[in-house]
Amino acid sequence: MSETKLLDVRGVVANYDSPRGVVKAVNAVSFSADRKEMVGIVGESGCGKSATIRALLGLIRPPGKVVEGEVLLDGQDLLKMTKKEIRQVRGDKIGFVAQNPFAALNPIYKIHKQFHNVIRAHEGRSSSRSTRKRAVDMLTAVGIPGPERILDGYAHELSGGMAQRVVIALALILDPELIVADEPTTALDVTIQRQILDLLRRKTVDEGRSLLLVTHDLGVVAQYCDRVVVMYAGKVVETGLVSEVFARPAHPYTLGLLQSVPRRGLKVRTLGGRVPSLIDYPPGCAFADRCVFAIDRCREDIPELRPAFPSGRGVREVRCHVNEQEVFADAAVDR
């Protein structure tokens, strides 16, 4: 065994109670993130990406509940902590950038007050002048022009892209070891997106932190992440190094996502259908109805995660009954 990973998520199950039944939003999800590593989480809308992140941060609220699993941060199980303890860890050790920036900002406090409160809550007393200096530096780092003016204003005065960058600055201000970001650059323009991704990459690689990045943008994963976790219907269906997974997809769903990217002169290959209801998990593979590789067994047995492409680099896992060589052969036809 190698030394422990910074983050190790093991078999986490989280459900939401709804009038129509139990929504199995996070279905025995396991993955890890090492220091100096950017891990991307991808999948279509409703696949459980945000729910997974909320579960590991202790942020699932009723009607949702984490019912099983361990989330080890530096060997300590976050799911066993009291609310107070986990609140301390979030901030100190984990910086969180939520999907909706405006929900993460307080509408009635000036922006400076929000930085001040975060710093004080975690580091104890601290002068307004020193928190201001740190906030200015961090806002500058995320590319906000005129940070002084922003600090004296309120959240509603910010554009979506500005608000997003303020939230990123707040998440980074305490220098967390793990940064968890849910679609952090979706609201940003491409030229700004690159500035933010470069900053996050520097934090991760040069300063030895870990980053978990939820995104629907396969280009971001391809060009910035080291490893990728592909989710479908609440489960992990494929993991591995980005360079391996994107070059040789082993799961039909991963292949379908990659082929959905439009390219000049090529007919877009469309993944028909949509993510099934997470209430009645099908008796076999949840992807079977949309899968062009499906065999009879796919509708009867639920596939387990198993190793794929054993000769490739890094640990590679896939949840599929069909041999990965067959799936990859289909990808190769397209090139």
Add this chain to the structure above:
Amino acid sequence: MPLLTVRGLTKSFQRSGRDAVHAVNDVSFEIDHGETLALIGESGSGKSTIGRLLLRLLEPDAGTIELEGTDLLALRSSALRAMRAKMQVVFQEPYESLNPKMRVGDIVAEPLQIHEPSMSRTDLRERVRATLEEVGLDADQAERFPRGLSGGQQQRVGIARALITRPALVVLDEPTSSLDLSVQAQILEILHDLQEAHGLSYLYISHDLSTVSYLAHRVAVLYLGQIREQGPLEAVVQNPQDPYTQALLAAFLDPDVTVAPSRSRMLAGEIPDPTRLPEGCFLYGRCPVRVDSCRSEPSVLRLLGPKHYGRCIRAPLSDEDWNDASDSNAPGRSS
């Protein structure tokens, strides 16, 4: 004669007690029959405003808009209504643009009822049915309400509604940016097939390069309400001549892991405030390859190649120009 000819289009938004926003500044372009012109640019660059001016949802301060030789701005009431049937729009947020209290069939029928009030109910129902099928919906779905449909189905309803009057030109304002990749691919394919089948022309507004290169024949790059570069897709995307276009294209992240992202062509800073337009070249403040005459000389579109126009007085720009710039006069380049 082109289908649409736009000359000198200009629009400012006056705001009481505040400076006017110069959203669209002297914009000219043409769209041919059966052609797609993509309008790309960052948030706030004026893309949607141009779309709304064409549809006369807004009145321009200056400029002319001709559809098949008819001056749209001179038209009043009934003639304008007839013209509107030839020009339709599909918006970004499918749900927000559909009336939740109306059934799908009535939503799709509405523009036709306005345009051809004398049409019989049976004919109307038949046209609705045929149009729904053309965008890949079941005719039965006419009875449903938008709420019960998925995002992709709602967007198909939006497209059916735009198509039912058999328009010559459709303004597509980021029609897939709120959709999952797999659903986006389905919509793009439908738009492509409809264009082939009916010889439709599109003004395709987007900031996503992969969809642009799939759908567009020509591209116009917008910055601060002004076209910086315009030309055939291949010329603009493969051989961009303006530093802004080059930076915008370099910021695009390719999902193909074998393509390395460009790190050399990045712009510092943000889009300037559109209440105060810069003198001379609008890019001057952020431009790494600027020279003094960029500010003193008037900025005009010059012919750079076949049907290829650009504003940069230093064009054609080589790699060396950028390399020299990064060690010398780059304005506030972030570390």
